[in-house]
Amino acid sequence: MANFFSRIISNLFQSNETADDEFYEKLEDAMIMSDVGVDTTMKIIDAVRHEADRQGVNMTKDVKKILRDYLYELMRVDDSYYEFAHQKSIISVIGVNGVGKTTSIGKLAYHFKHSGKRVILAAADTFRAGAIEQLVAWGERTGVDVIHQKEGSDPAAVVFDALQSFKAKNADLLIIDTAGRLHNKKNLMQELGKINRIIDREFAEGYRETLVVLDATTGQNAMSQAQIFKEACQVTGIILTKMDGTAKGGIALAVQSELGIPVKYIGVGEKASDLKPFDAKEYVDAIFENT
Ligand SMILES: Nc1nc2c(ncn2[C@@H]2O[C@H](COP(=O)(O)OP(=O)(O)OP(=O)(O)O)[C@@H](O)[C@H]2O)c(=O)[nH]1
Ligand SMILES: [Mg+2]
Numbered sequence: 001m002a003n004f005f006s007r008i009i010s011n012l013f014q015s016n017e018t019a020d021d022e023f024y025e026k027l028e029d030a031m032i033m034s035d036v037g038v039d040t041t042m043k044i045i046d047a048v049r050h051e052a053d054r055q056g057v058n059m060t061k062d063v064k065k066i067l068r069d070y071l072y073e074l075m076r077v078d079d080s081y082y083e084f085a086h087q088k089s090i091i092s093v094i095g096v097n098g099v100g101k102t103t104s105i106g107k108l109a110y111h112f113k114h115s116g117k118r119v120i121l122a123a124a125d126t127f128r129a130g131a132i133e134q135l136v137a138w139g140e141r142t143g144v145d146v147i148h149q150k151e152g153s154d155p156a157a158v159v160f161d162a163l164q165s166f167k168a169k170n171a172d173l174l175i176i177d178t179a180g181r182l183h184n185k186k187n188l189m190q191e192l193g194k195i196n197r198i199i200d201r202e203f204a205e206g207y208r209e210t211l212v213v214l215d216a217t218t219g220q221n222a223m224s225q226a227q228i229f230k231e232a233c234q235v236t237g238i239i240l241t242k243m244d245g246t247a248k249g250g251i252a253l254a255v256q257s258e259l260g261i262p263v264k265y266i267g268v269g270e271k272a273s274d275l276k277p278f279d280a281k282e283y284v285d286a287i288f289e290n291t
Contacts, residue, residue, distance in 0.1 A: 004248040005034035010290035016061040023060060024049065027067075034250035035219040040257040044070060068288055074257055075280035081237065081264055082277065085112065087207035090163075090174045090199050094192065094233070095213035096225055097180035100241035100267055102131065104213055105175050106138030107267070107275035113142050118171040122162035123148035124155035124195065127179040135177050142272060145169075155179065156194045163202040174206075189232045196233070211264065213239045214255070216247035226255050241267035244274070252283060 008030040017023070024045055031041040044067070051066045052058060084091060091108070095101050105121060112119050121139055123146055125131040132148045139146035147162035159176060166174045176195065199206065212229045214222040222240075229235055238255055240247075243266045252263045263278045 005030070005036075005250055006287050006289050008033065009287055013060055013064050013288075013291040016059055019052065019058050019060050019063045023063075027063075031250060034248045035216075035254065036250035037220060037223060037254040037258065040254045043257060044074075044253075064288070064291060068284060071253070071284045071287070072280065074253065075263075075284060077262070077278065077280045081262055084207050084209040084236075085115075085117075085173075088172055088205075089207040089209055090166075090176070090203065091209040091211060092176045092178065092192070092195065093211050093213060093239070094178050094229060095180060097128075099180065099213045099215040099218075099222075099225075100239070101125075101180060101213045102134050102138065102177055103270065104211075104239045104241060104265070104267055104275060105135065105177050106142060107272055108175055108265075109138060109144040110142045110272035111275060112173055113144055117173055118169065119144045119173045119175065120162060120166050120169065120171045121146045122159055122174060122176040124158045124162075125177050125179040126151055126153045126155055126158060127181055131177070131179070138272075155191065156198045159195050159198050160202060163199065167203065185228055185232055188228070192233050208234075209236050210234055211237050211239050212261070213241060214251070215242050216240045216249065216251050216266075217242050217245055219248070219251060220254075222251055223254055223258070226259055226261060230259055230261060235261055237262050237264035239263075239265045239267065239275075240278070244268040249283075249287075252278070 012026055028041055028045055047070055048067050052063055093101050093105050109119050121135055123132045123135045136146045147165050149158050162174055212226055212235050238261050240263050255261055265275050266278055268274045
């Protein structure tokens with residue numbers, strides 16, 4: 001998963017030497033090249049150097065342990081992150097074009113259906129040609145109902161219909177697919193605001209989850225998208241897709257550290273089963289696997 005990152009990390013920690021300025025510079029470069037981002041990299045390096053000083057150690061072997069512990073702590077998964085899976089929840093899935101929203105929804109439907117939940121999908125991306133059919137196909141593949149209207153209809157009206165069905169069928173999870181075209185913040189807030197008002201009105205007692213989908217191969221672009229969505233609505237988690245491809249993986253550290261939004265799932269392929277809950281320990285261990 002964190003291939004690129006782990007490769008340079010393993011070079012750096014190859015032998016046990018004195019951790020001098022040059023070593024820290026190399027560590028800094030390695031993290032920035034791995035999409036950790038400048039701010040997060042600086043924060044991590046400062047914290048690690050400070051802790052090494054405090055412990056009175058300065059060998060790279062010691063630094064490795066301090067760094068690893070710091071990353072475990074930074075990425076620690078809270079049990080409450082998956083509370084929505086145990087409640088009657090309305091899950092909105094948002095993100096820009098092509099990041100993998102619809103595919104991730106299909107995977108979530110598959111996952112929750114298999115764990116015995118009653119799932120309904122709402123095709124509220126009524127804008128892109130073919131978007132409704134794509135979600136309907138996922139519904140058929142996973143045996144989950146998809147509530148949809150025709151292309152061009154009001155997304156909020158689709159959500160309204162889906163909520164009626166959700167209540168009538170006493171379902172557990174409603175997952176809403178949304179359009180990725182919303183490139184300006186005002187537009188985005190309006191559209192999501194309208195959907196949220198419908199949910200408030202029709203099913204205020206529902207547990208709310210808002211997942212932003214980010215394509216891990218887009219590095220710092222993904223960071224700025226997350227930032228915009230965070231300003232526009234109450235984001236509760238991230239789905240990081242395409243972690244099977246050329247993604248450098250460091251973006252997970254950046255979103256967690258800079259935006260305080262937990263990565264809850266990672267996408268590792270295009271199949272229904274290619275979605276995994278984010279495992280912080282596995283993620284950090286993968287970075288250090290060859291050291
Ligand atoms: N390799 C890989 N491909 C993925 C993953 N997730 C999604 N994809 C692919 O990315 C492409 C876009 O996925 P969609 O689910 O259509 O993305 P979207 O965000 O719904 O796109 P729009 O509806 O156009 O905004 C598809 O070809 C998916 O198969 C993943 O985790 N790994
Ligand atoms: Mg889509």
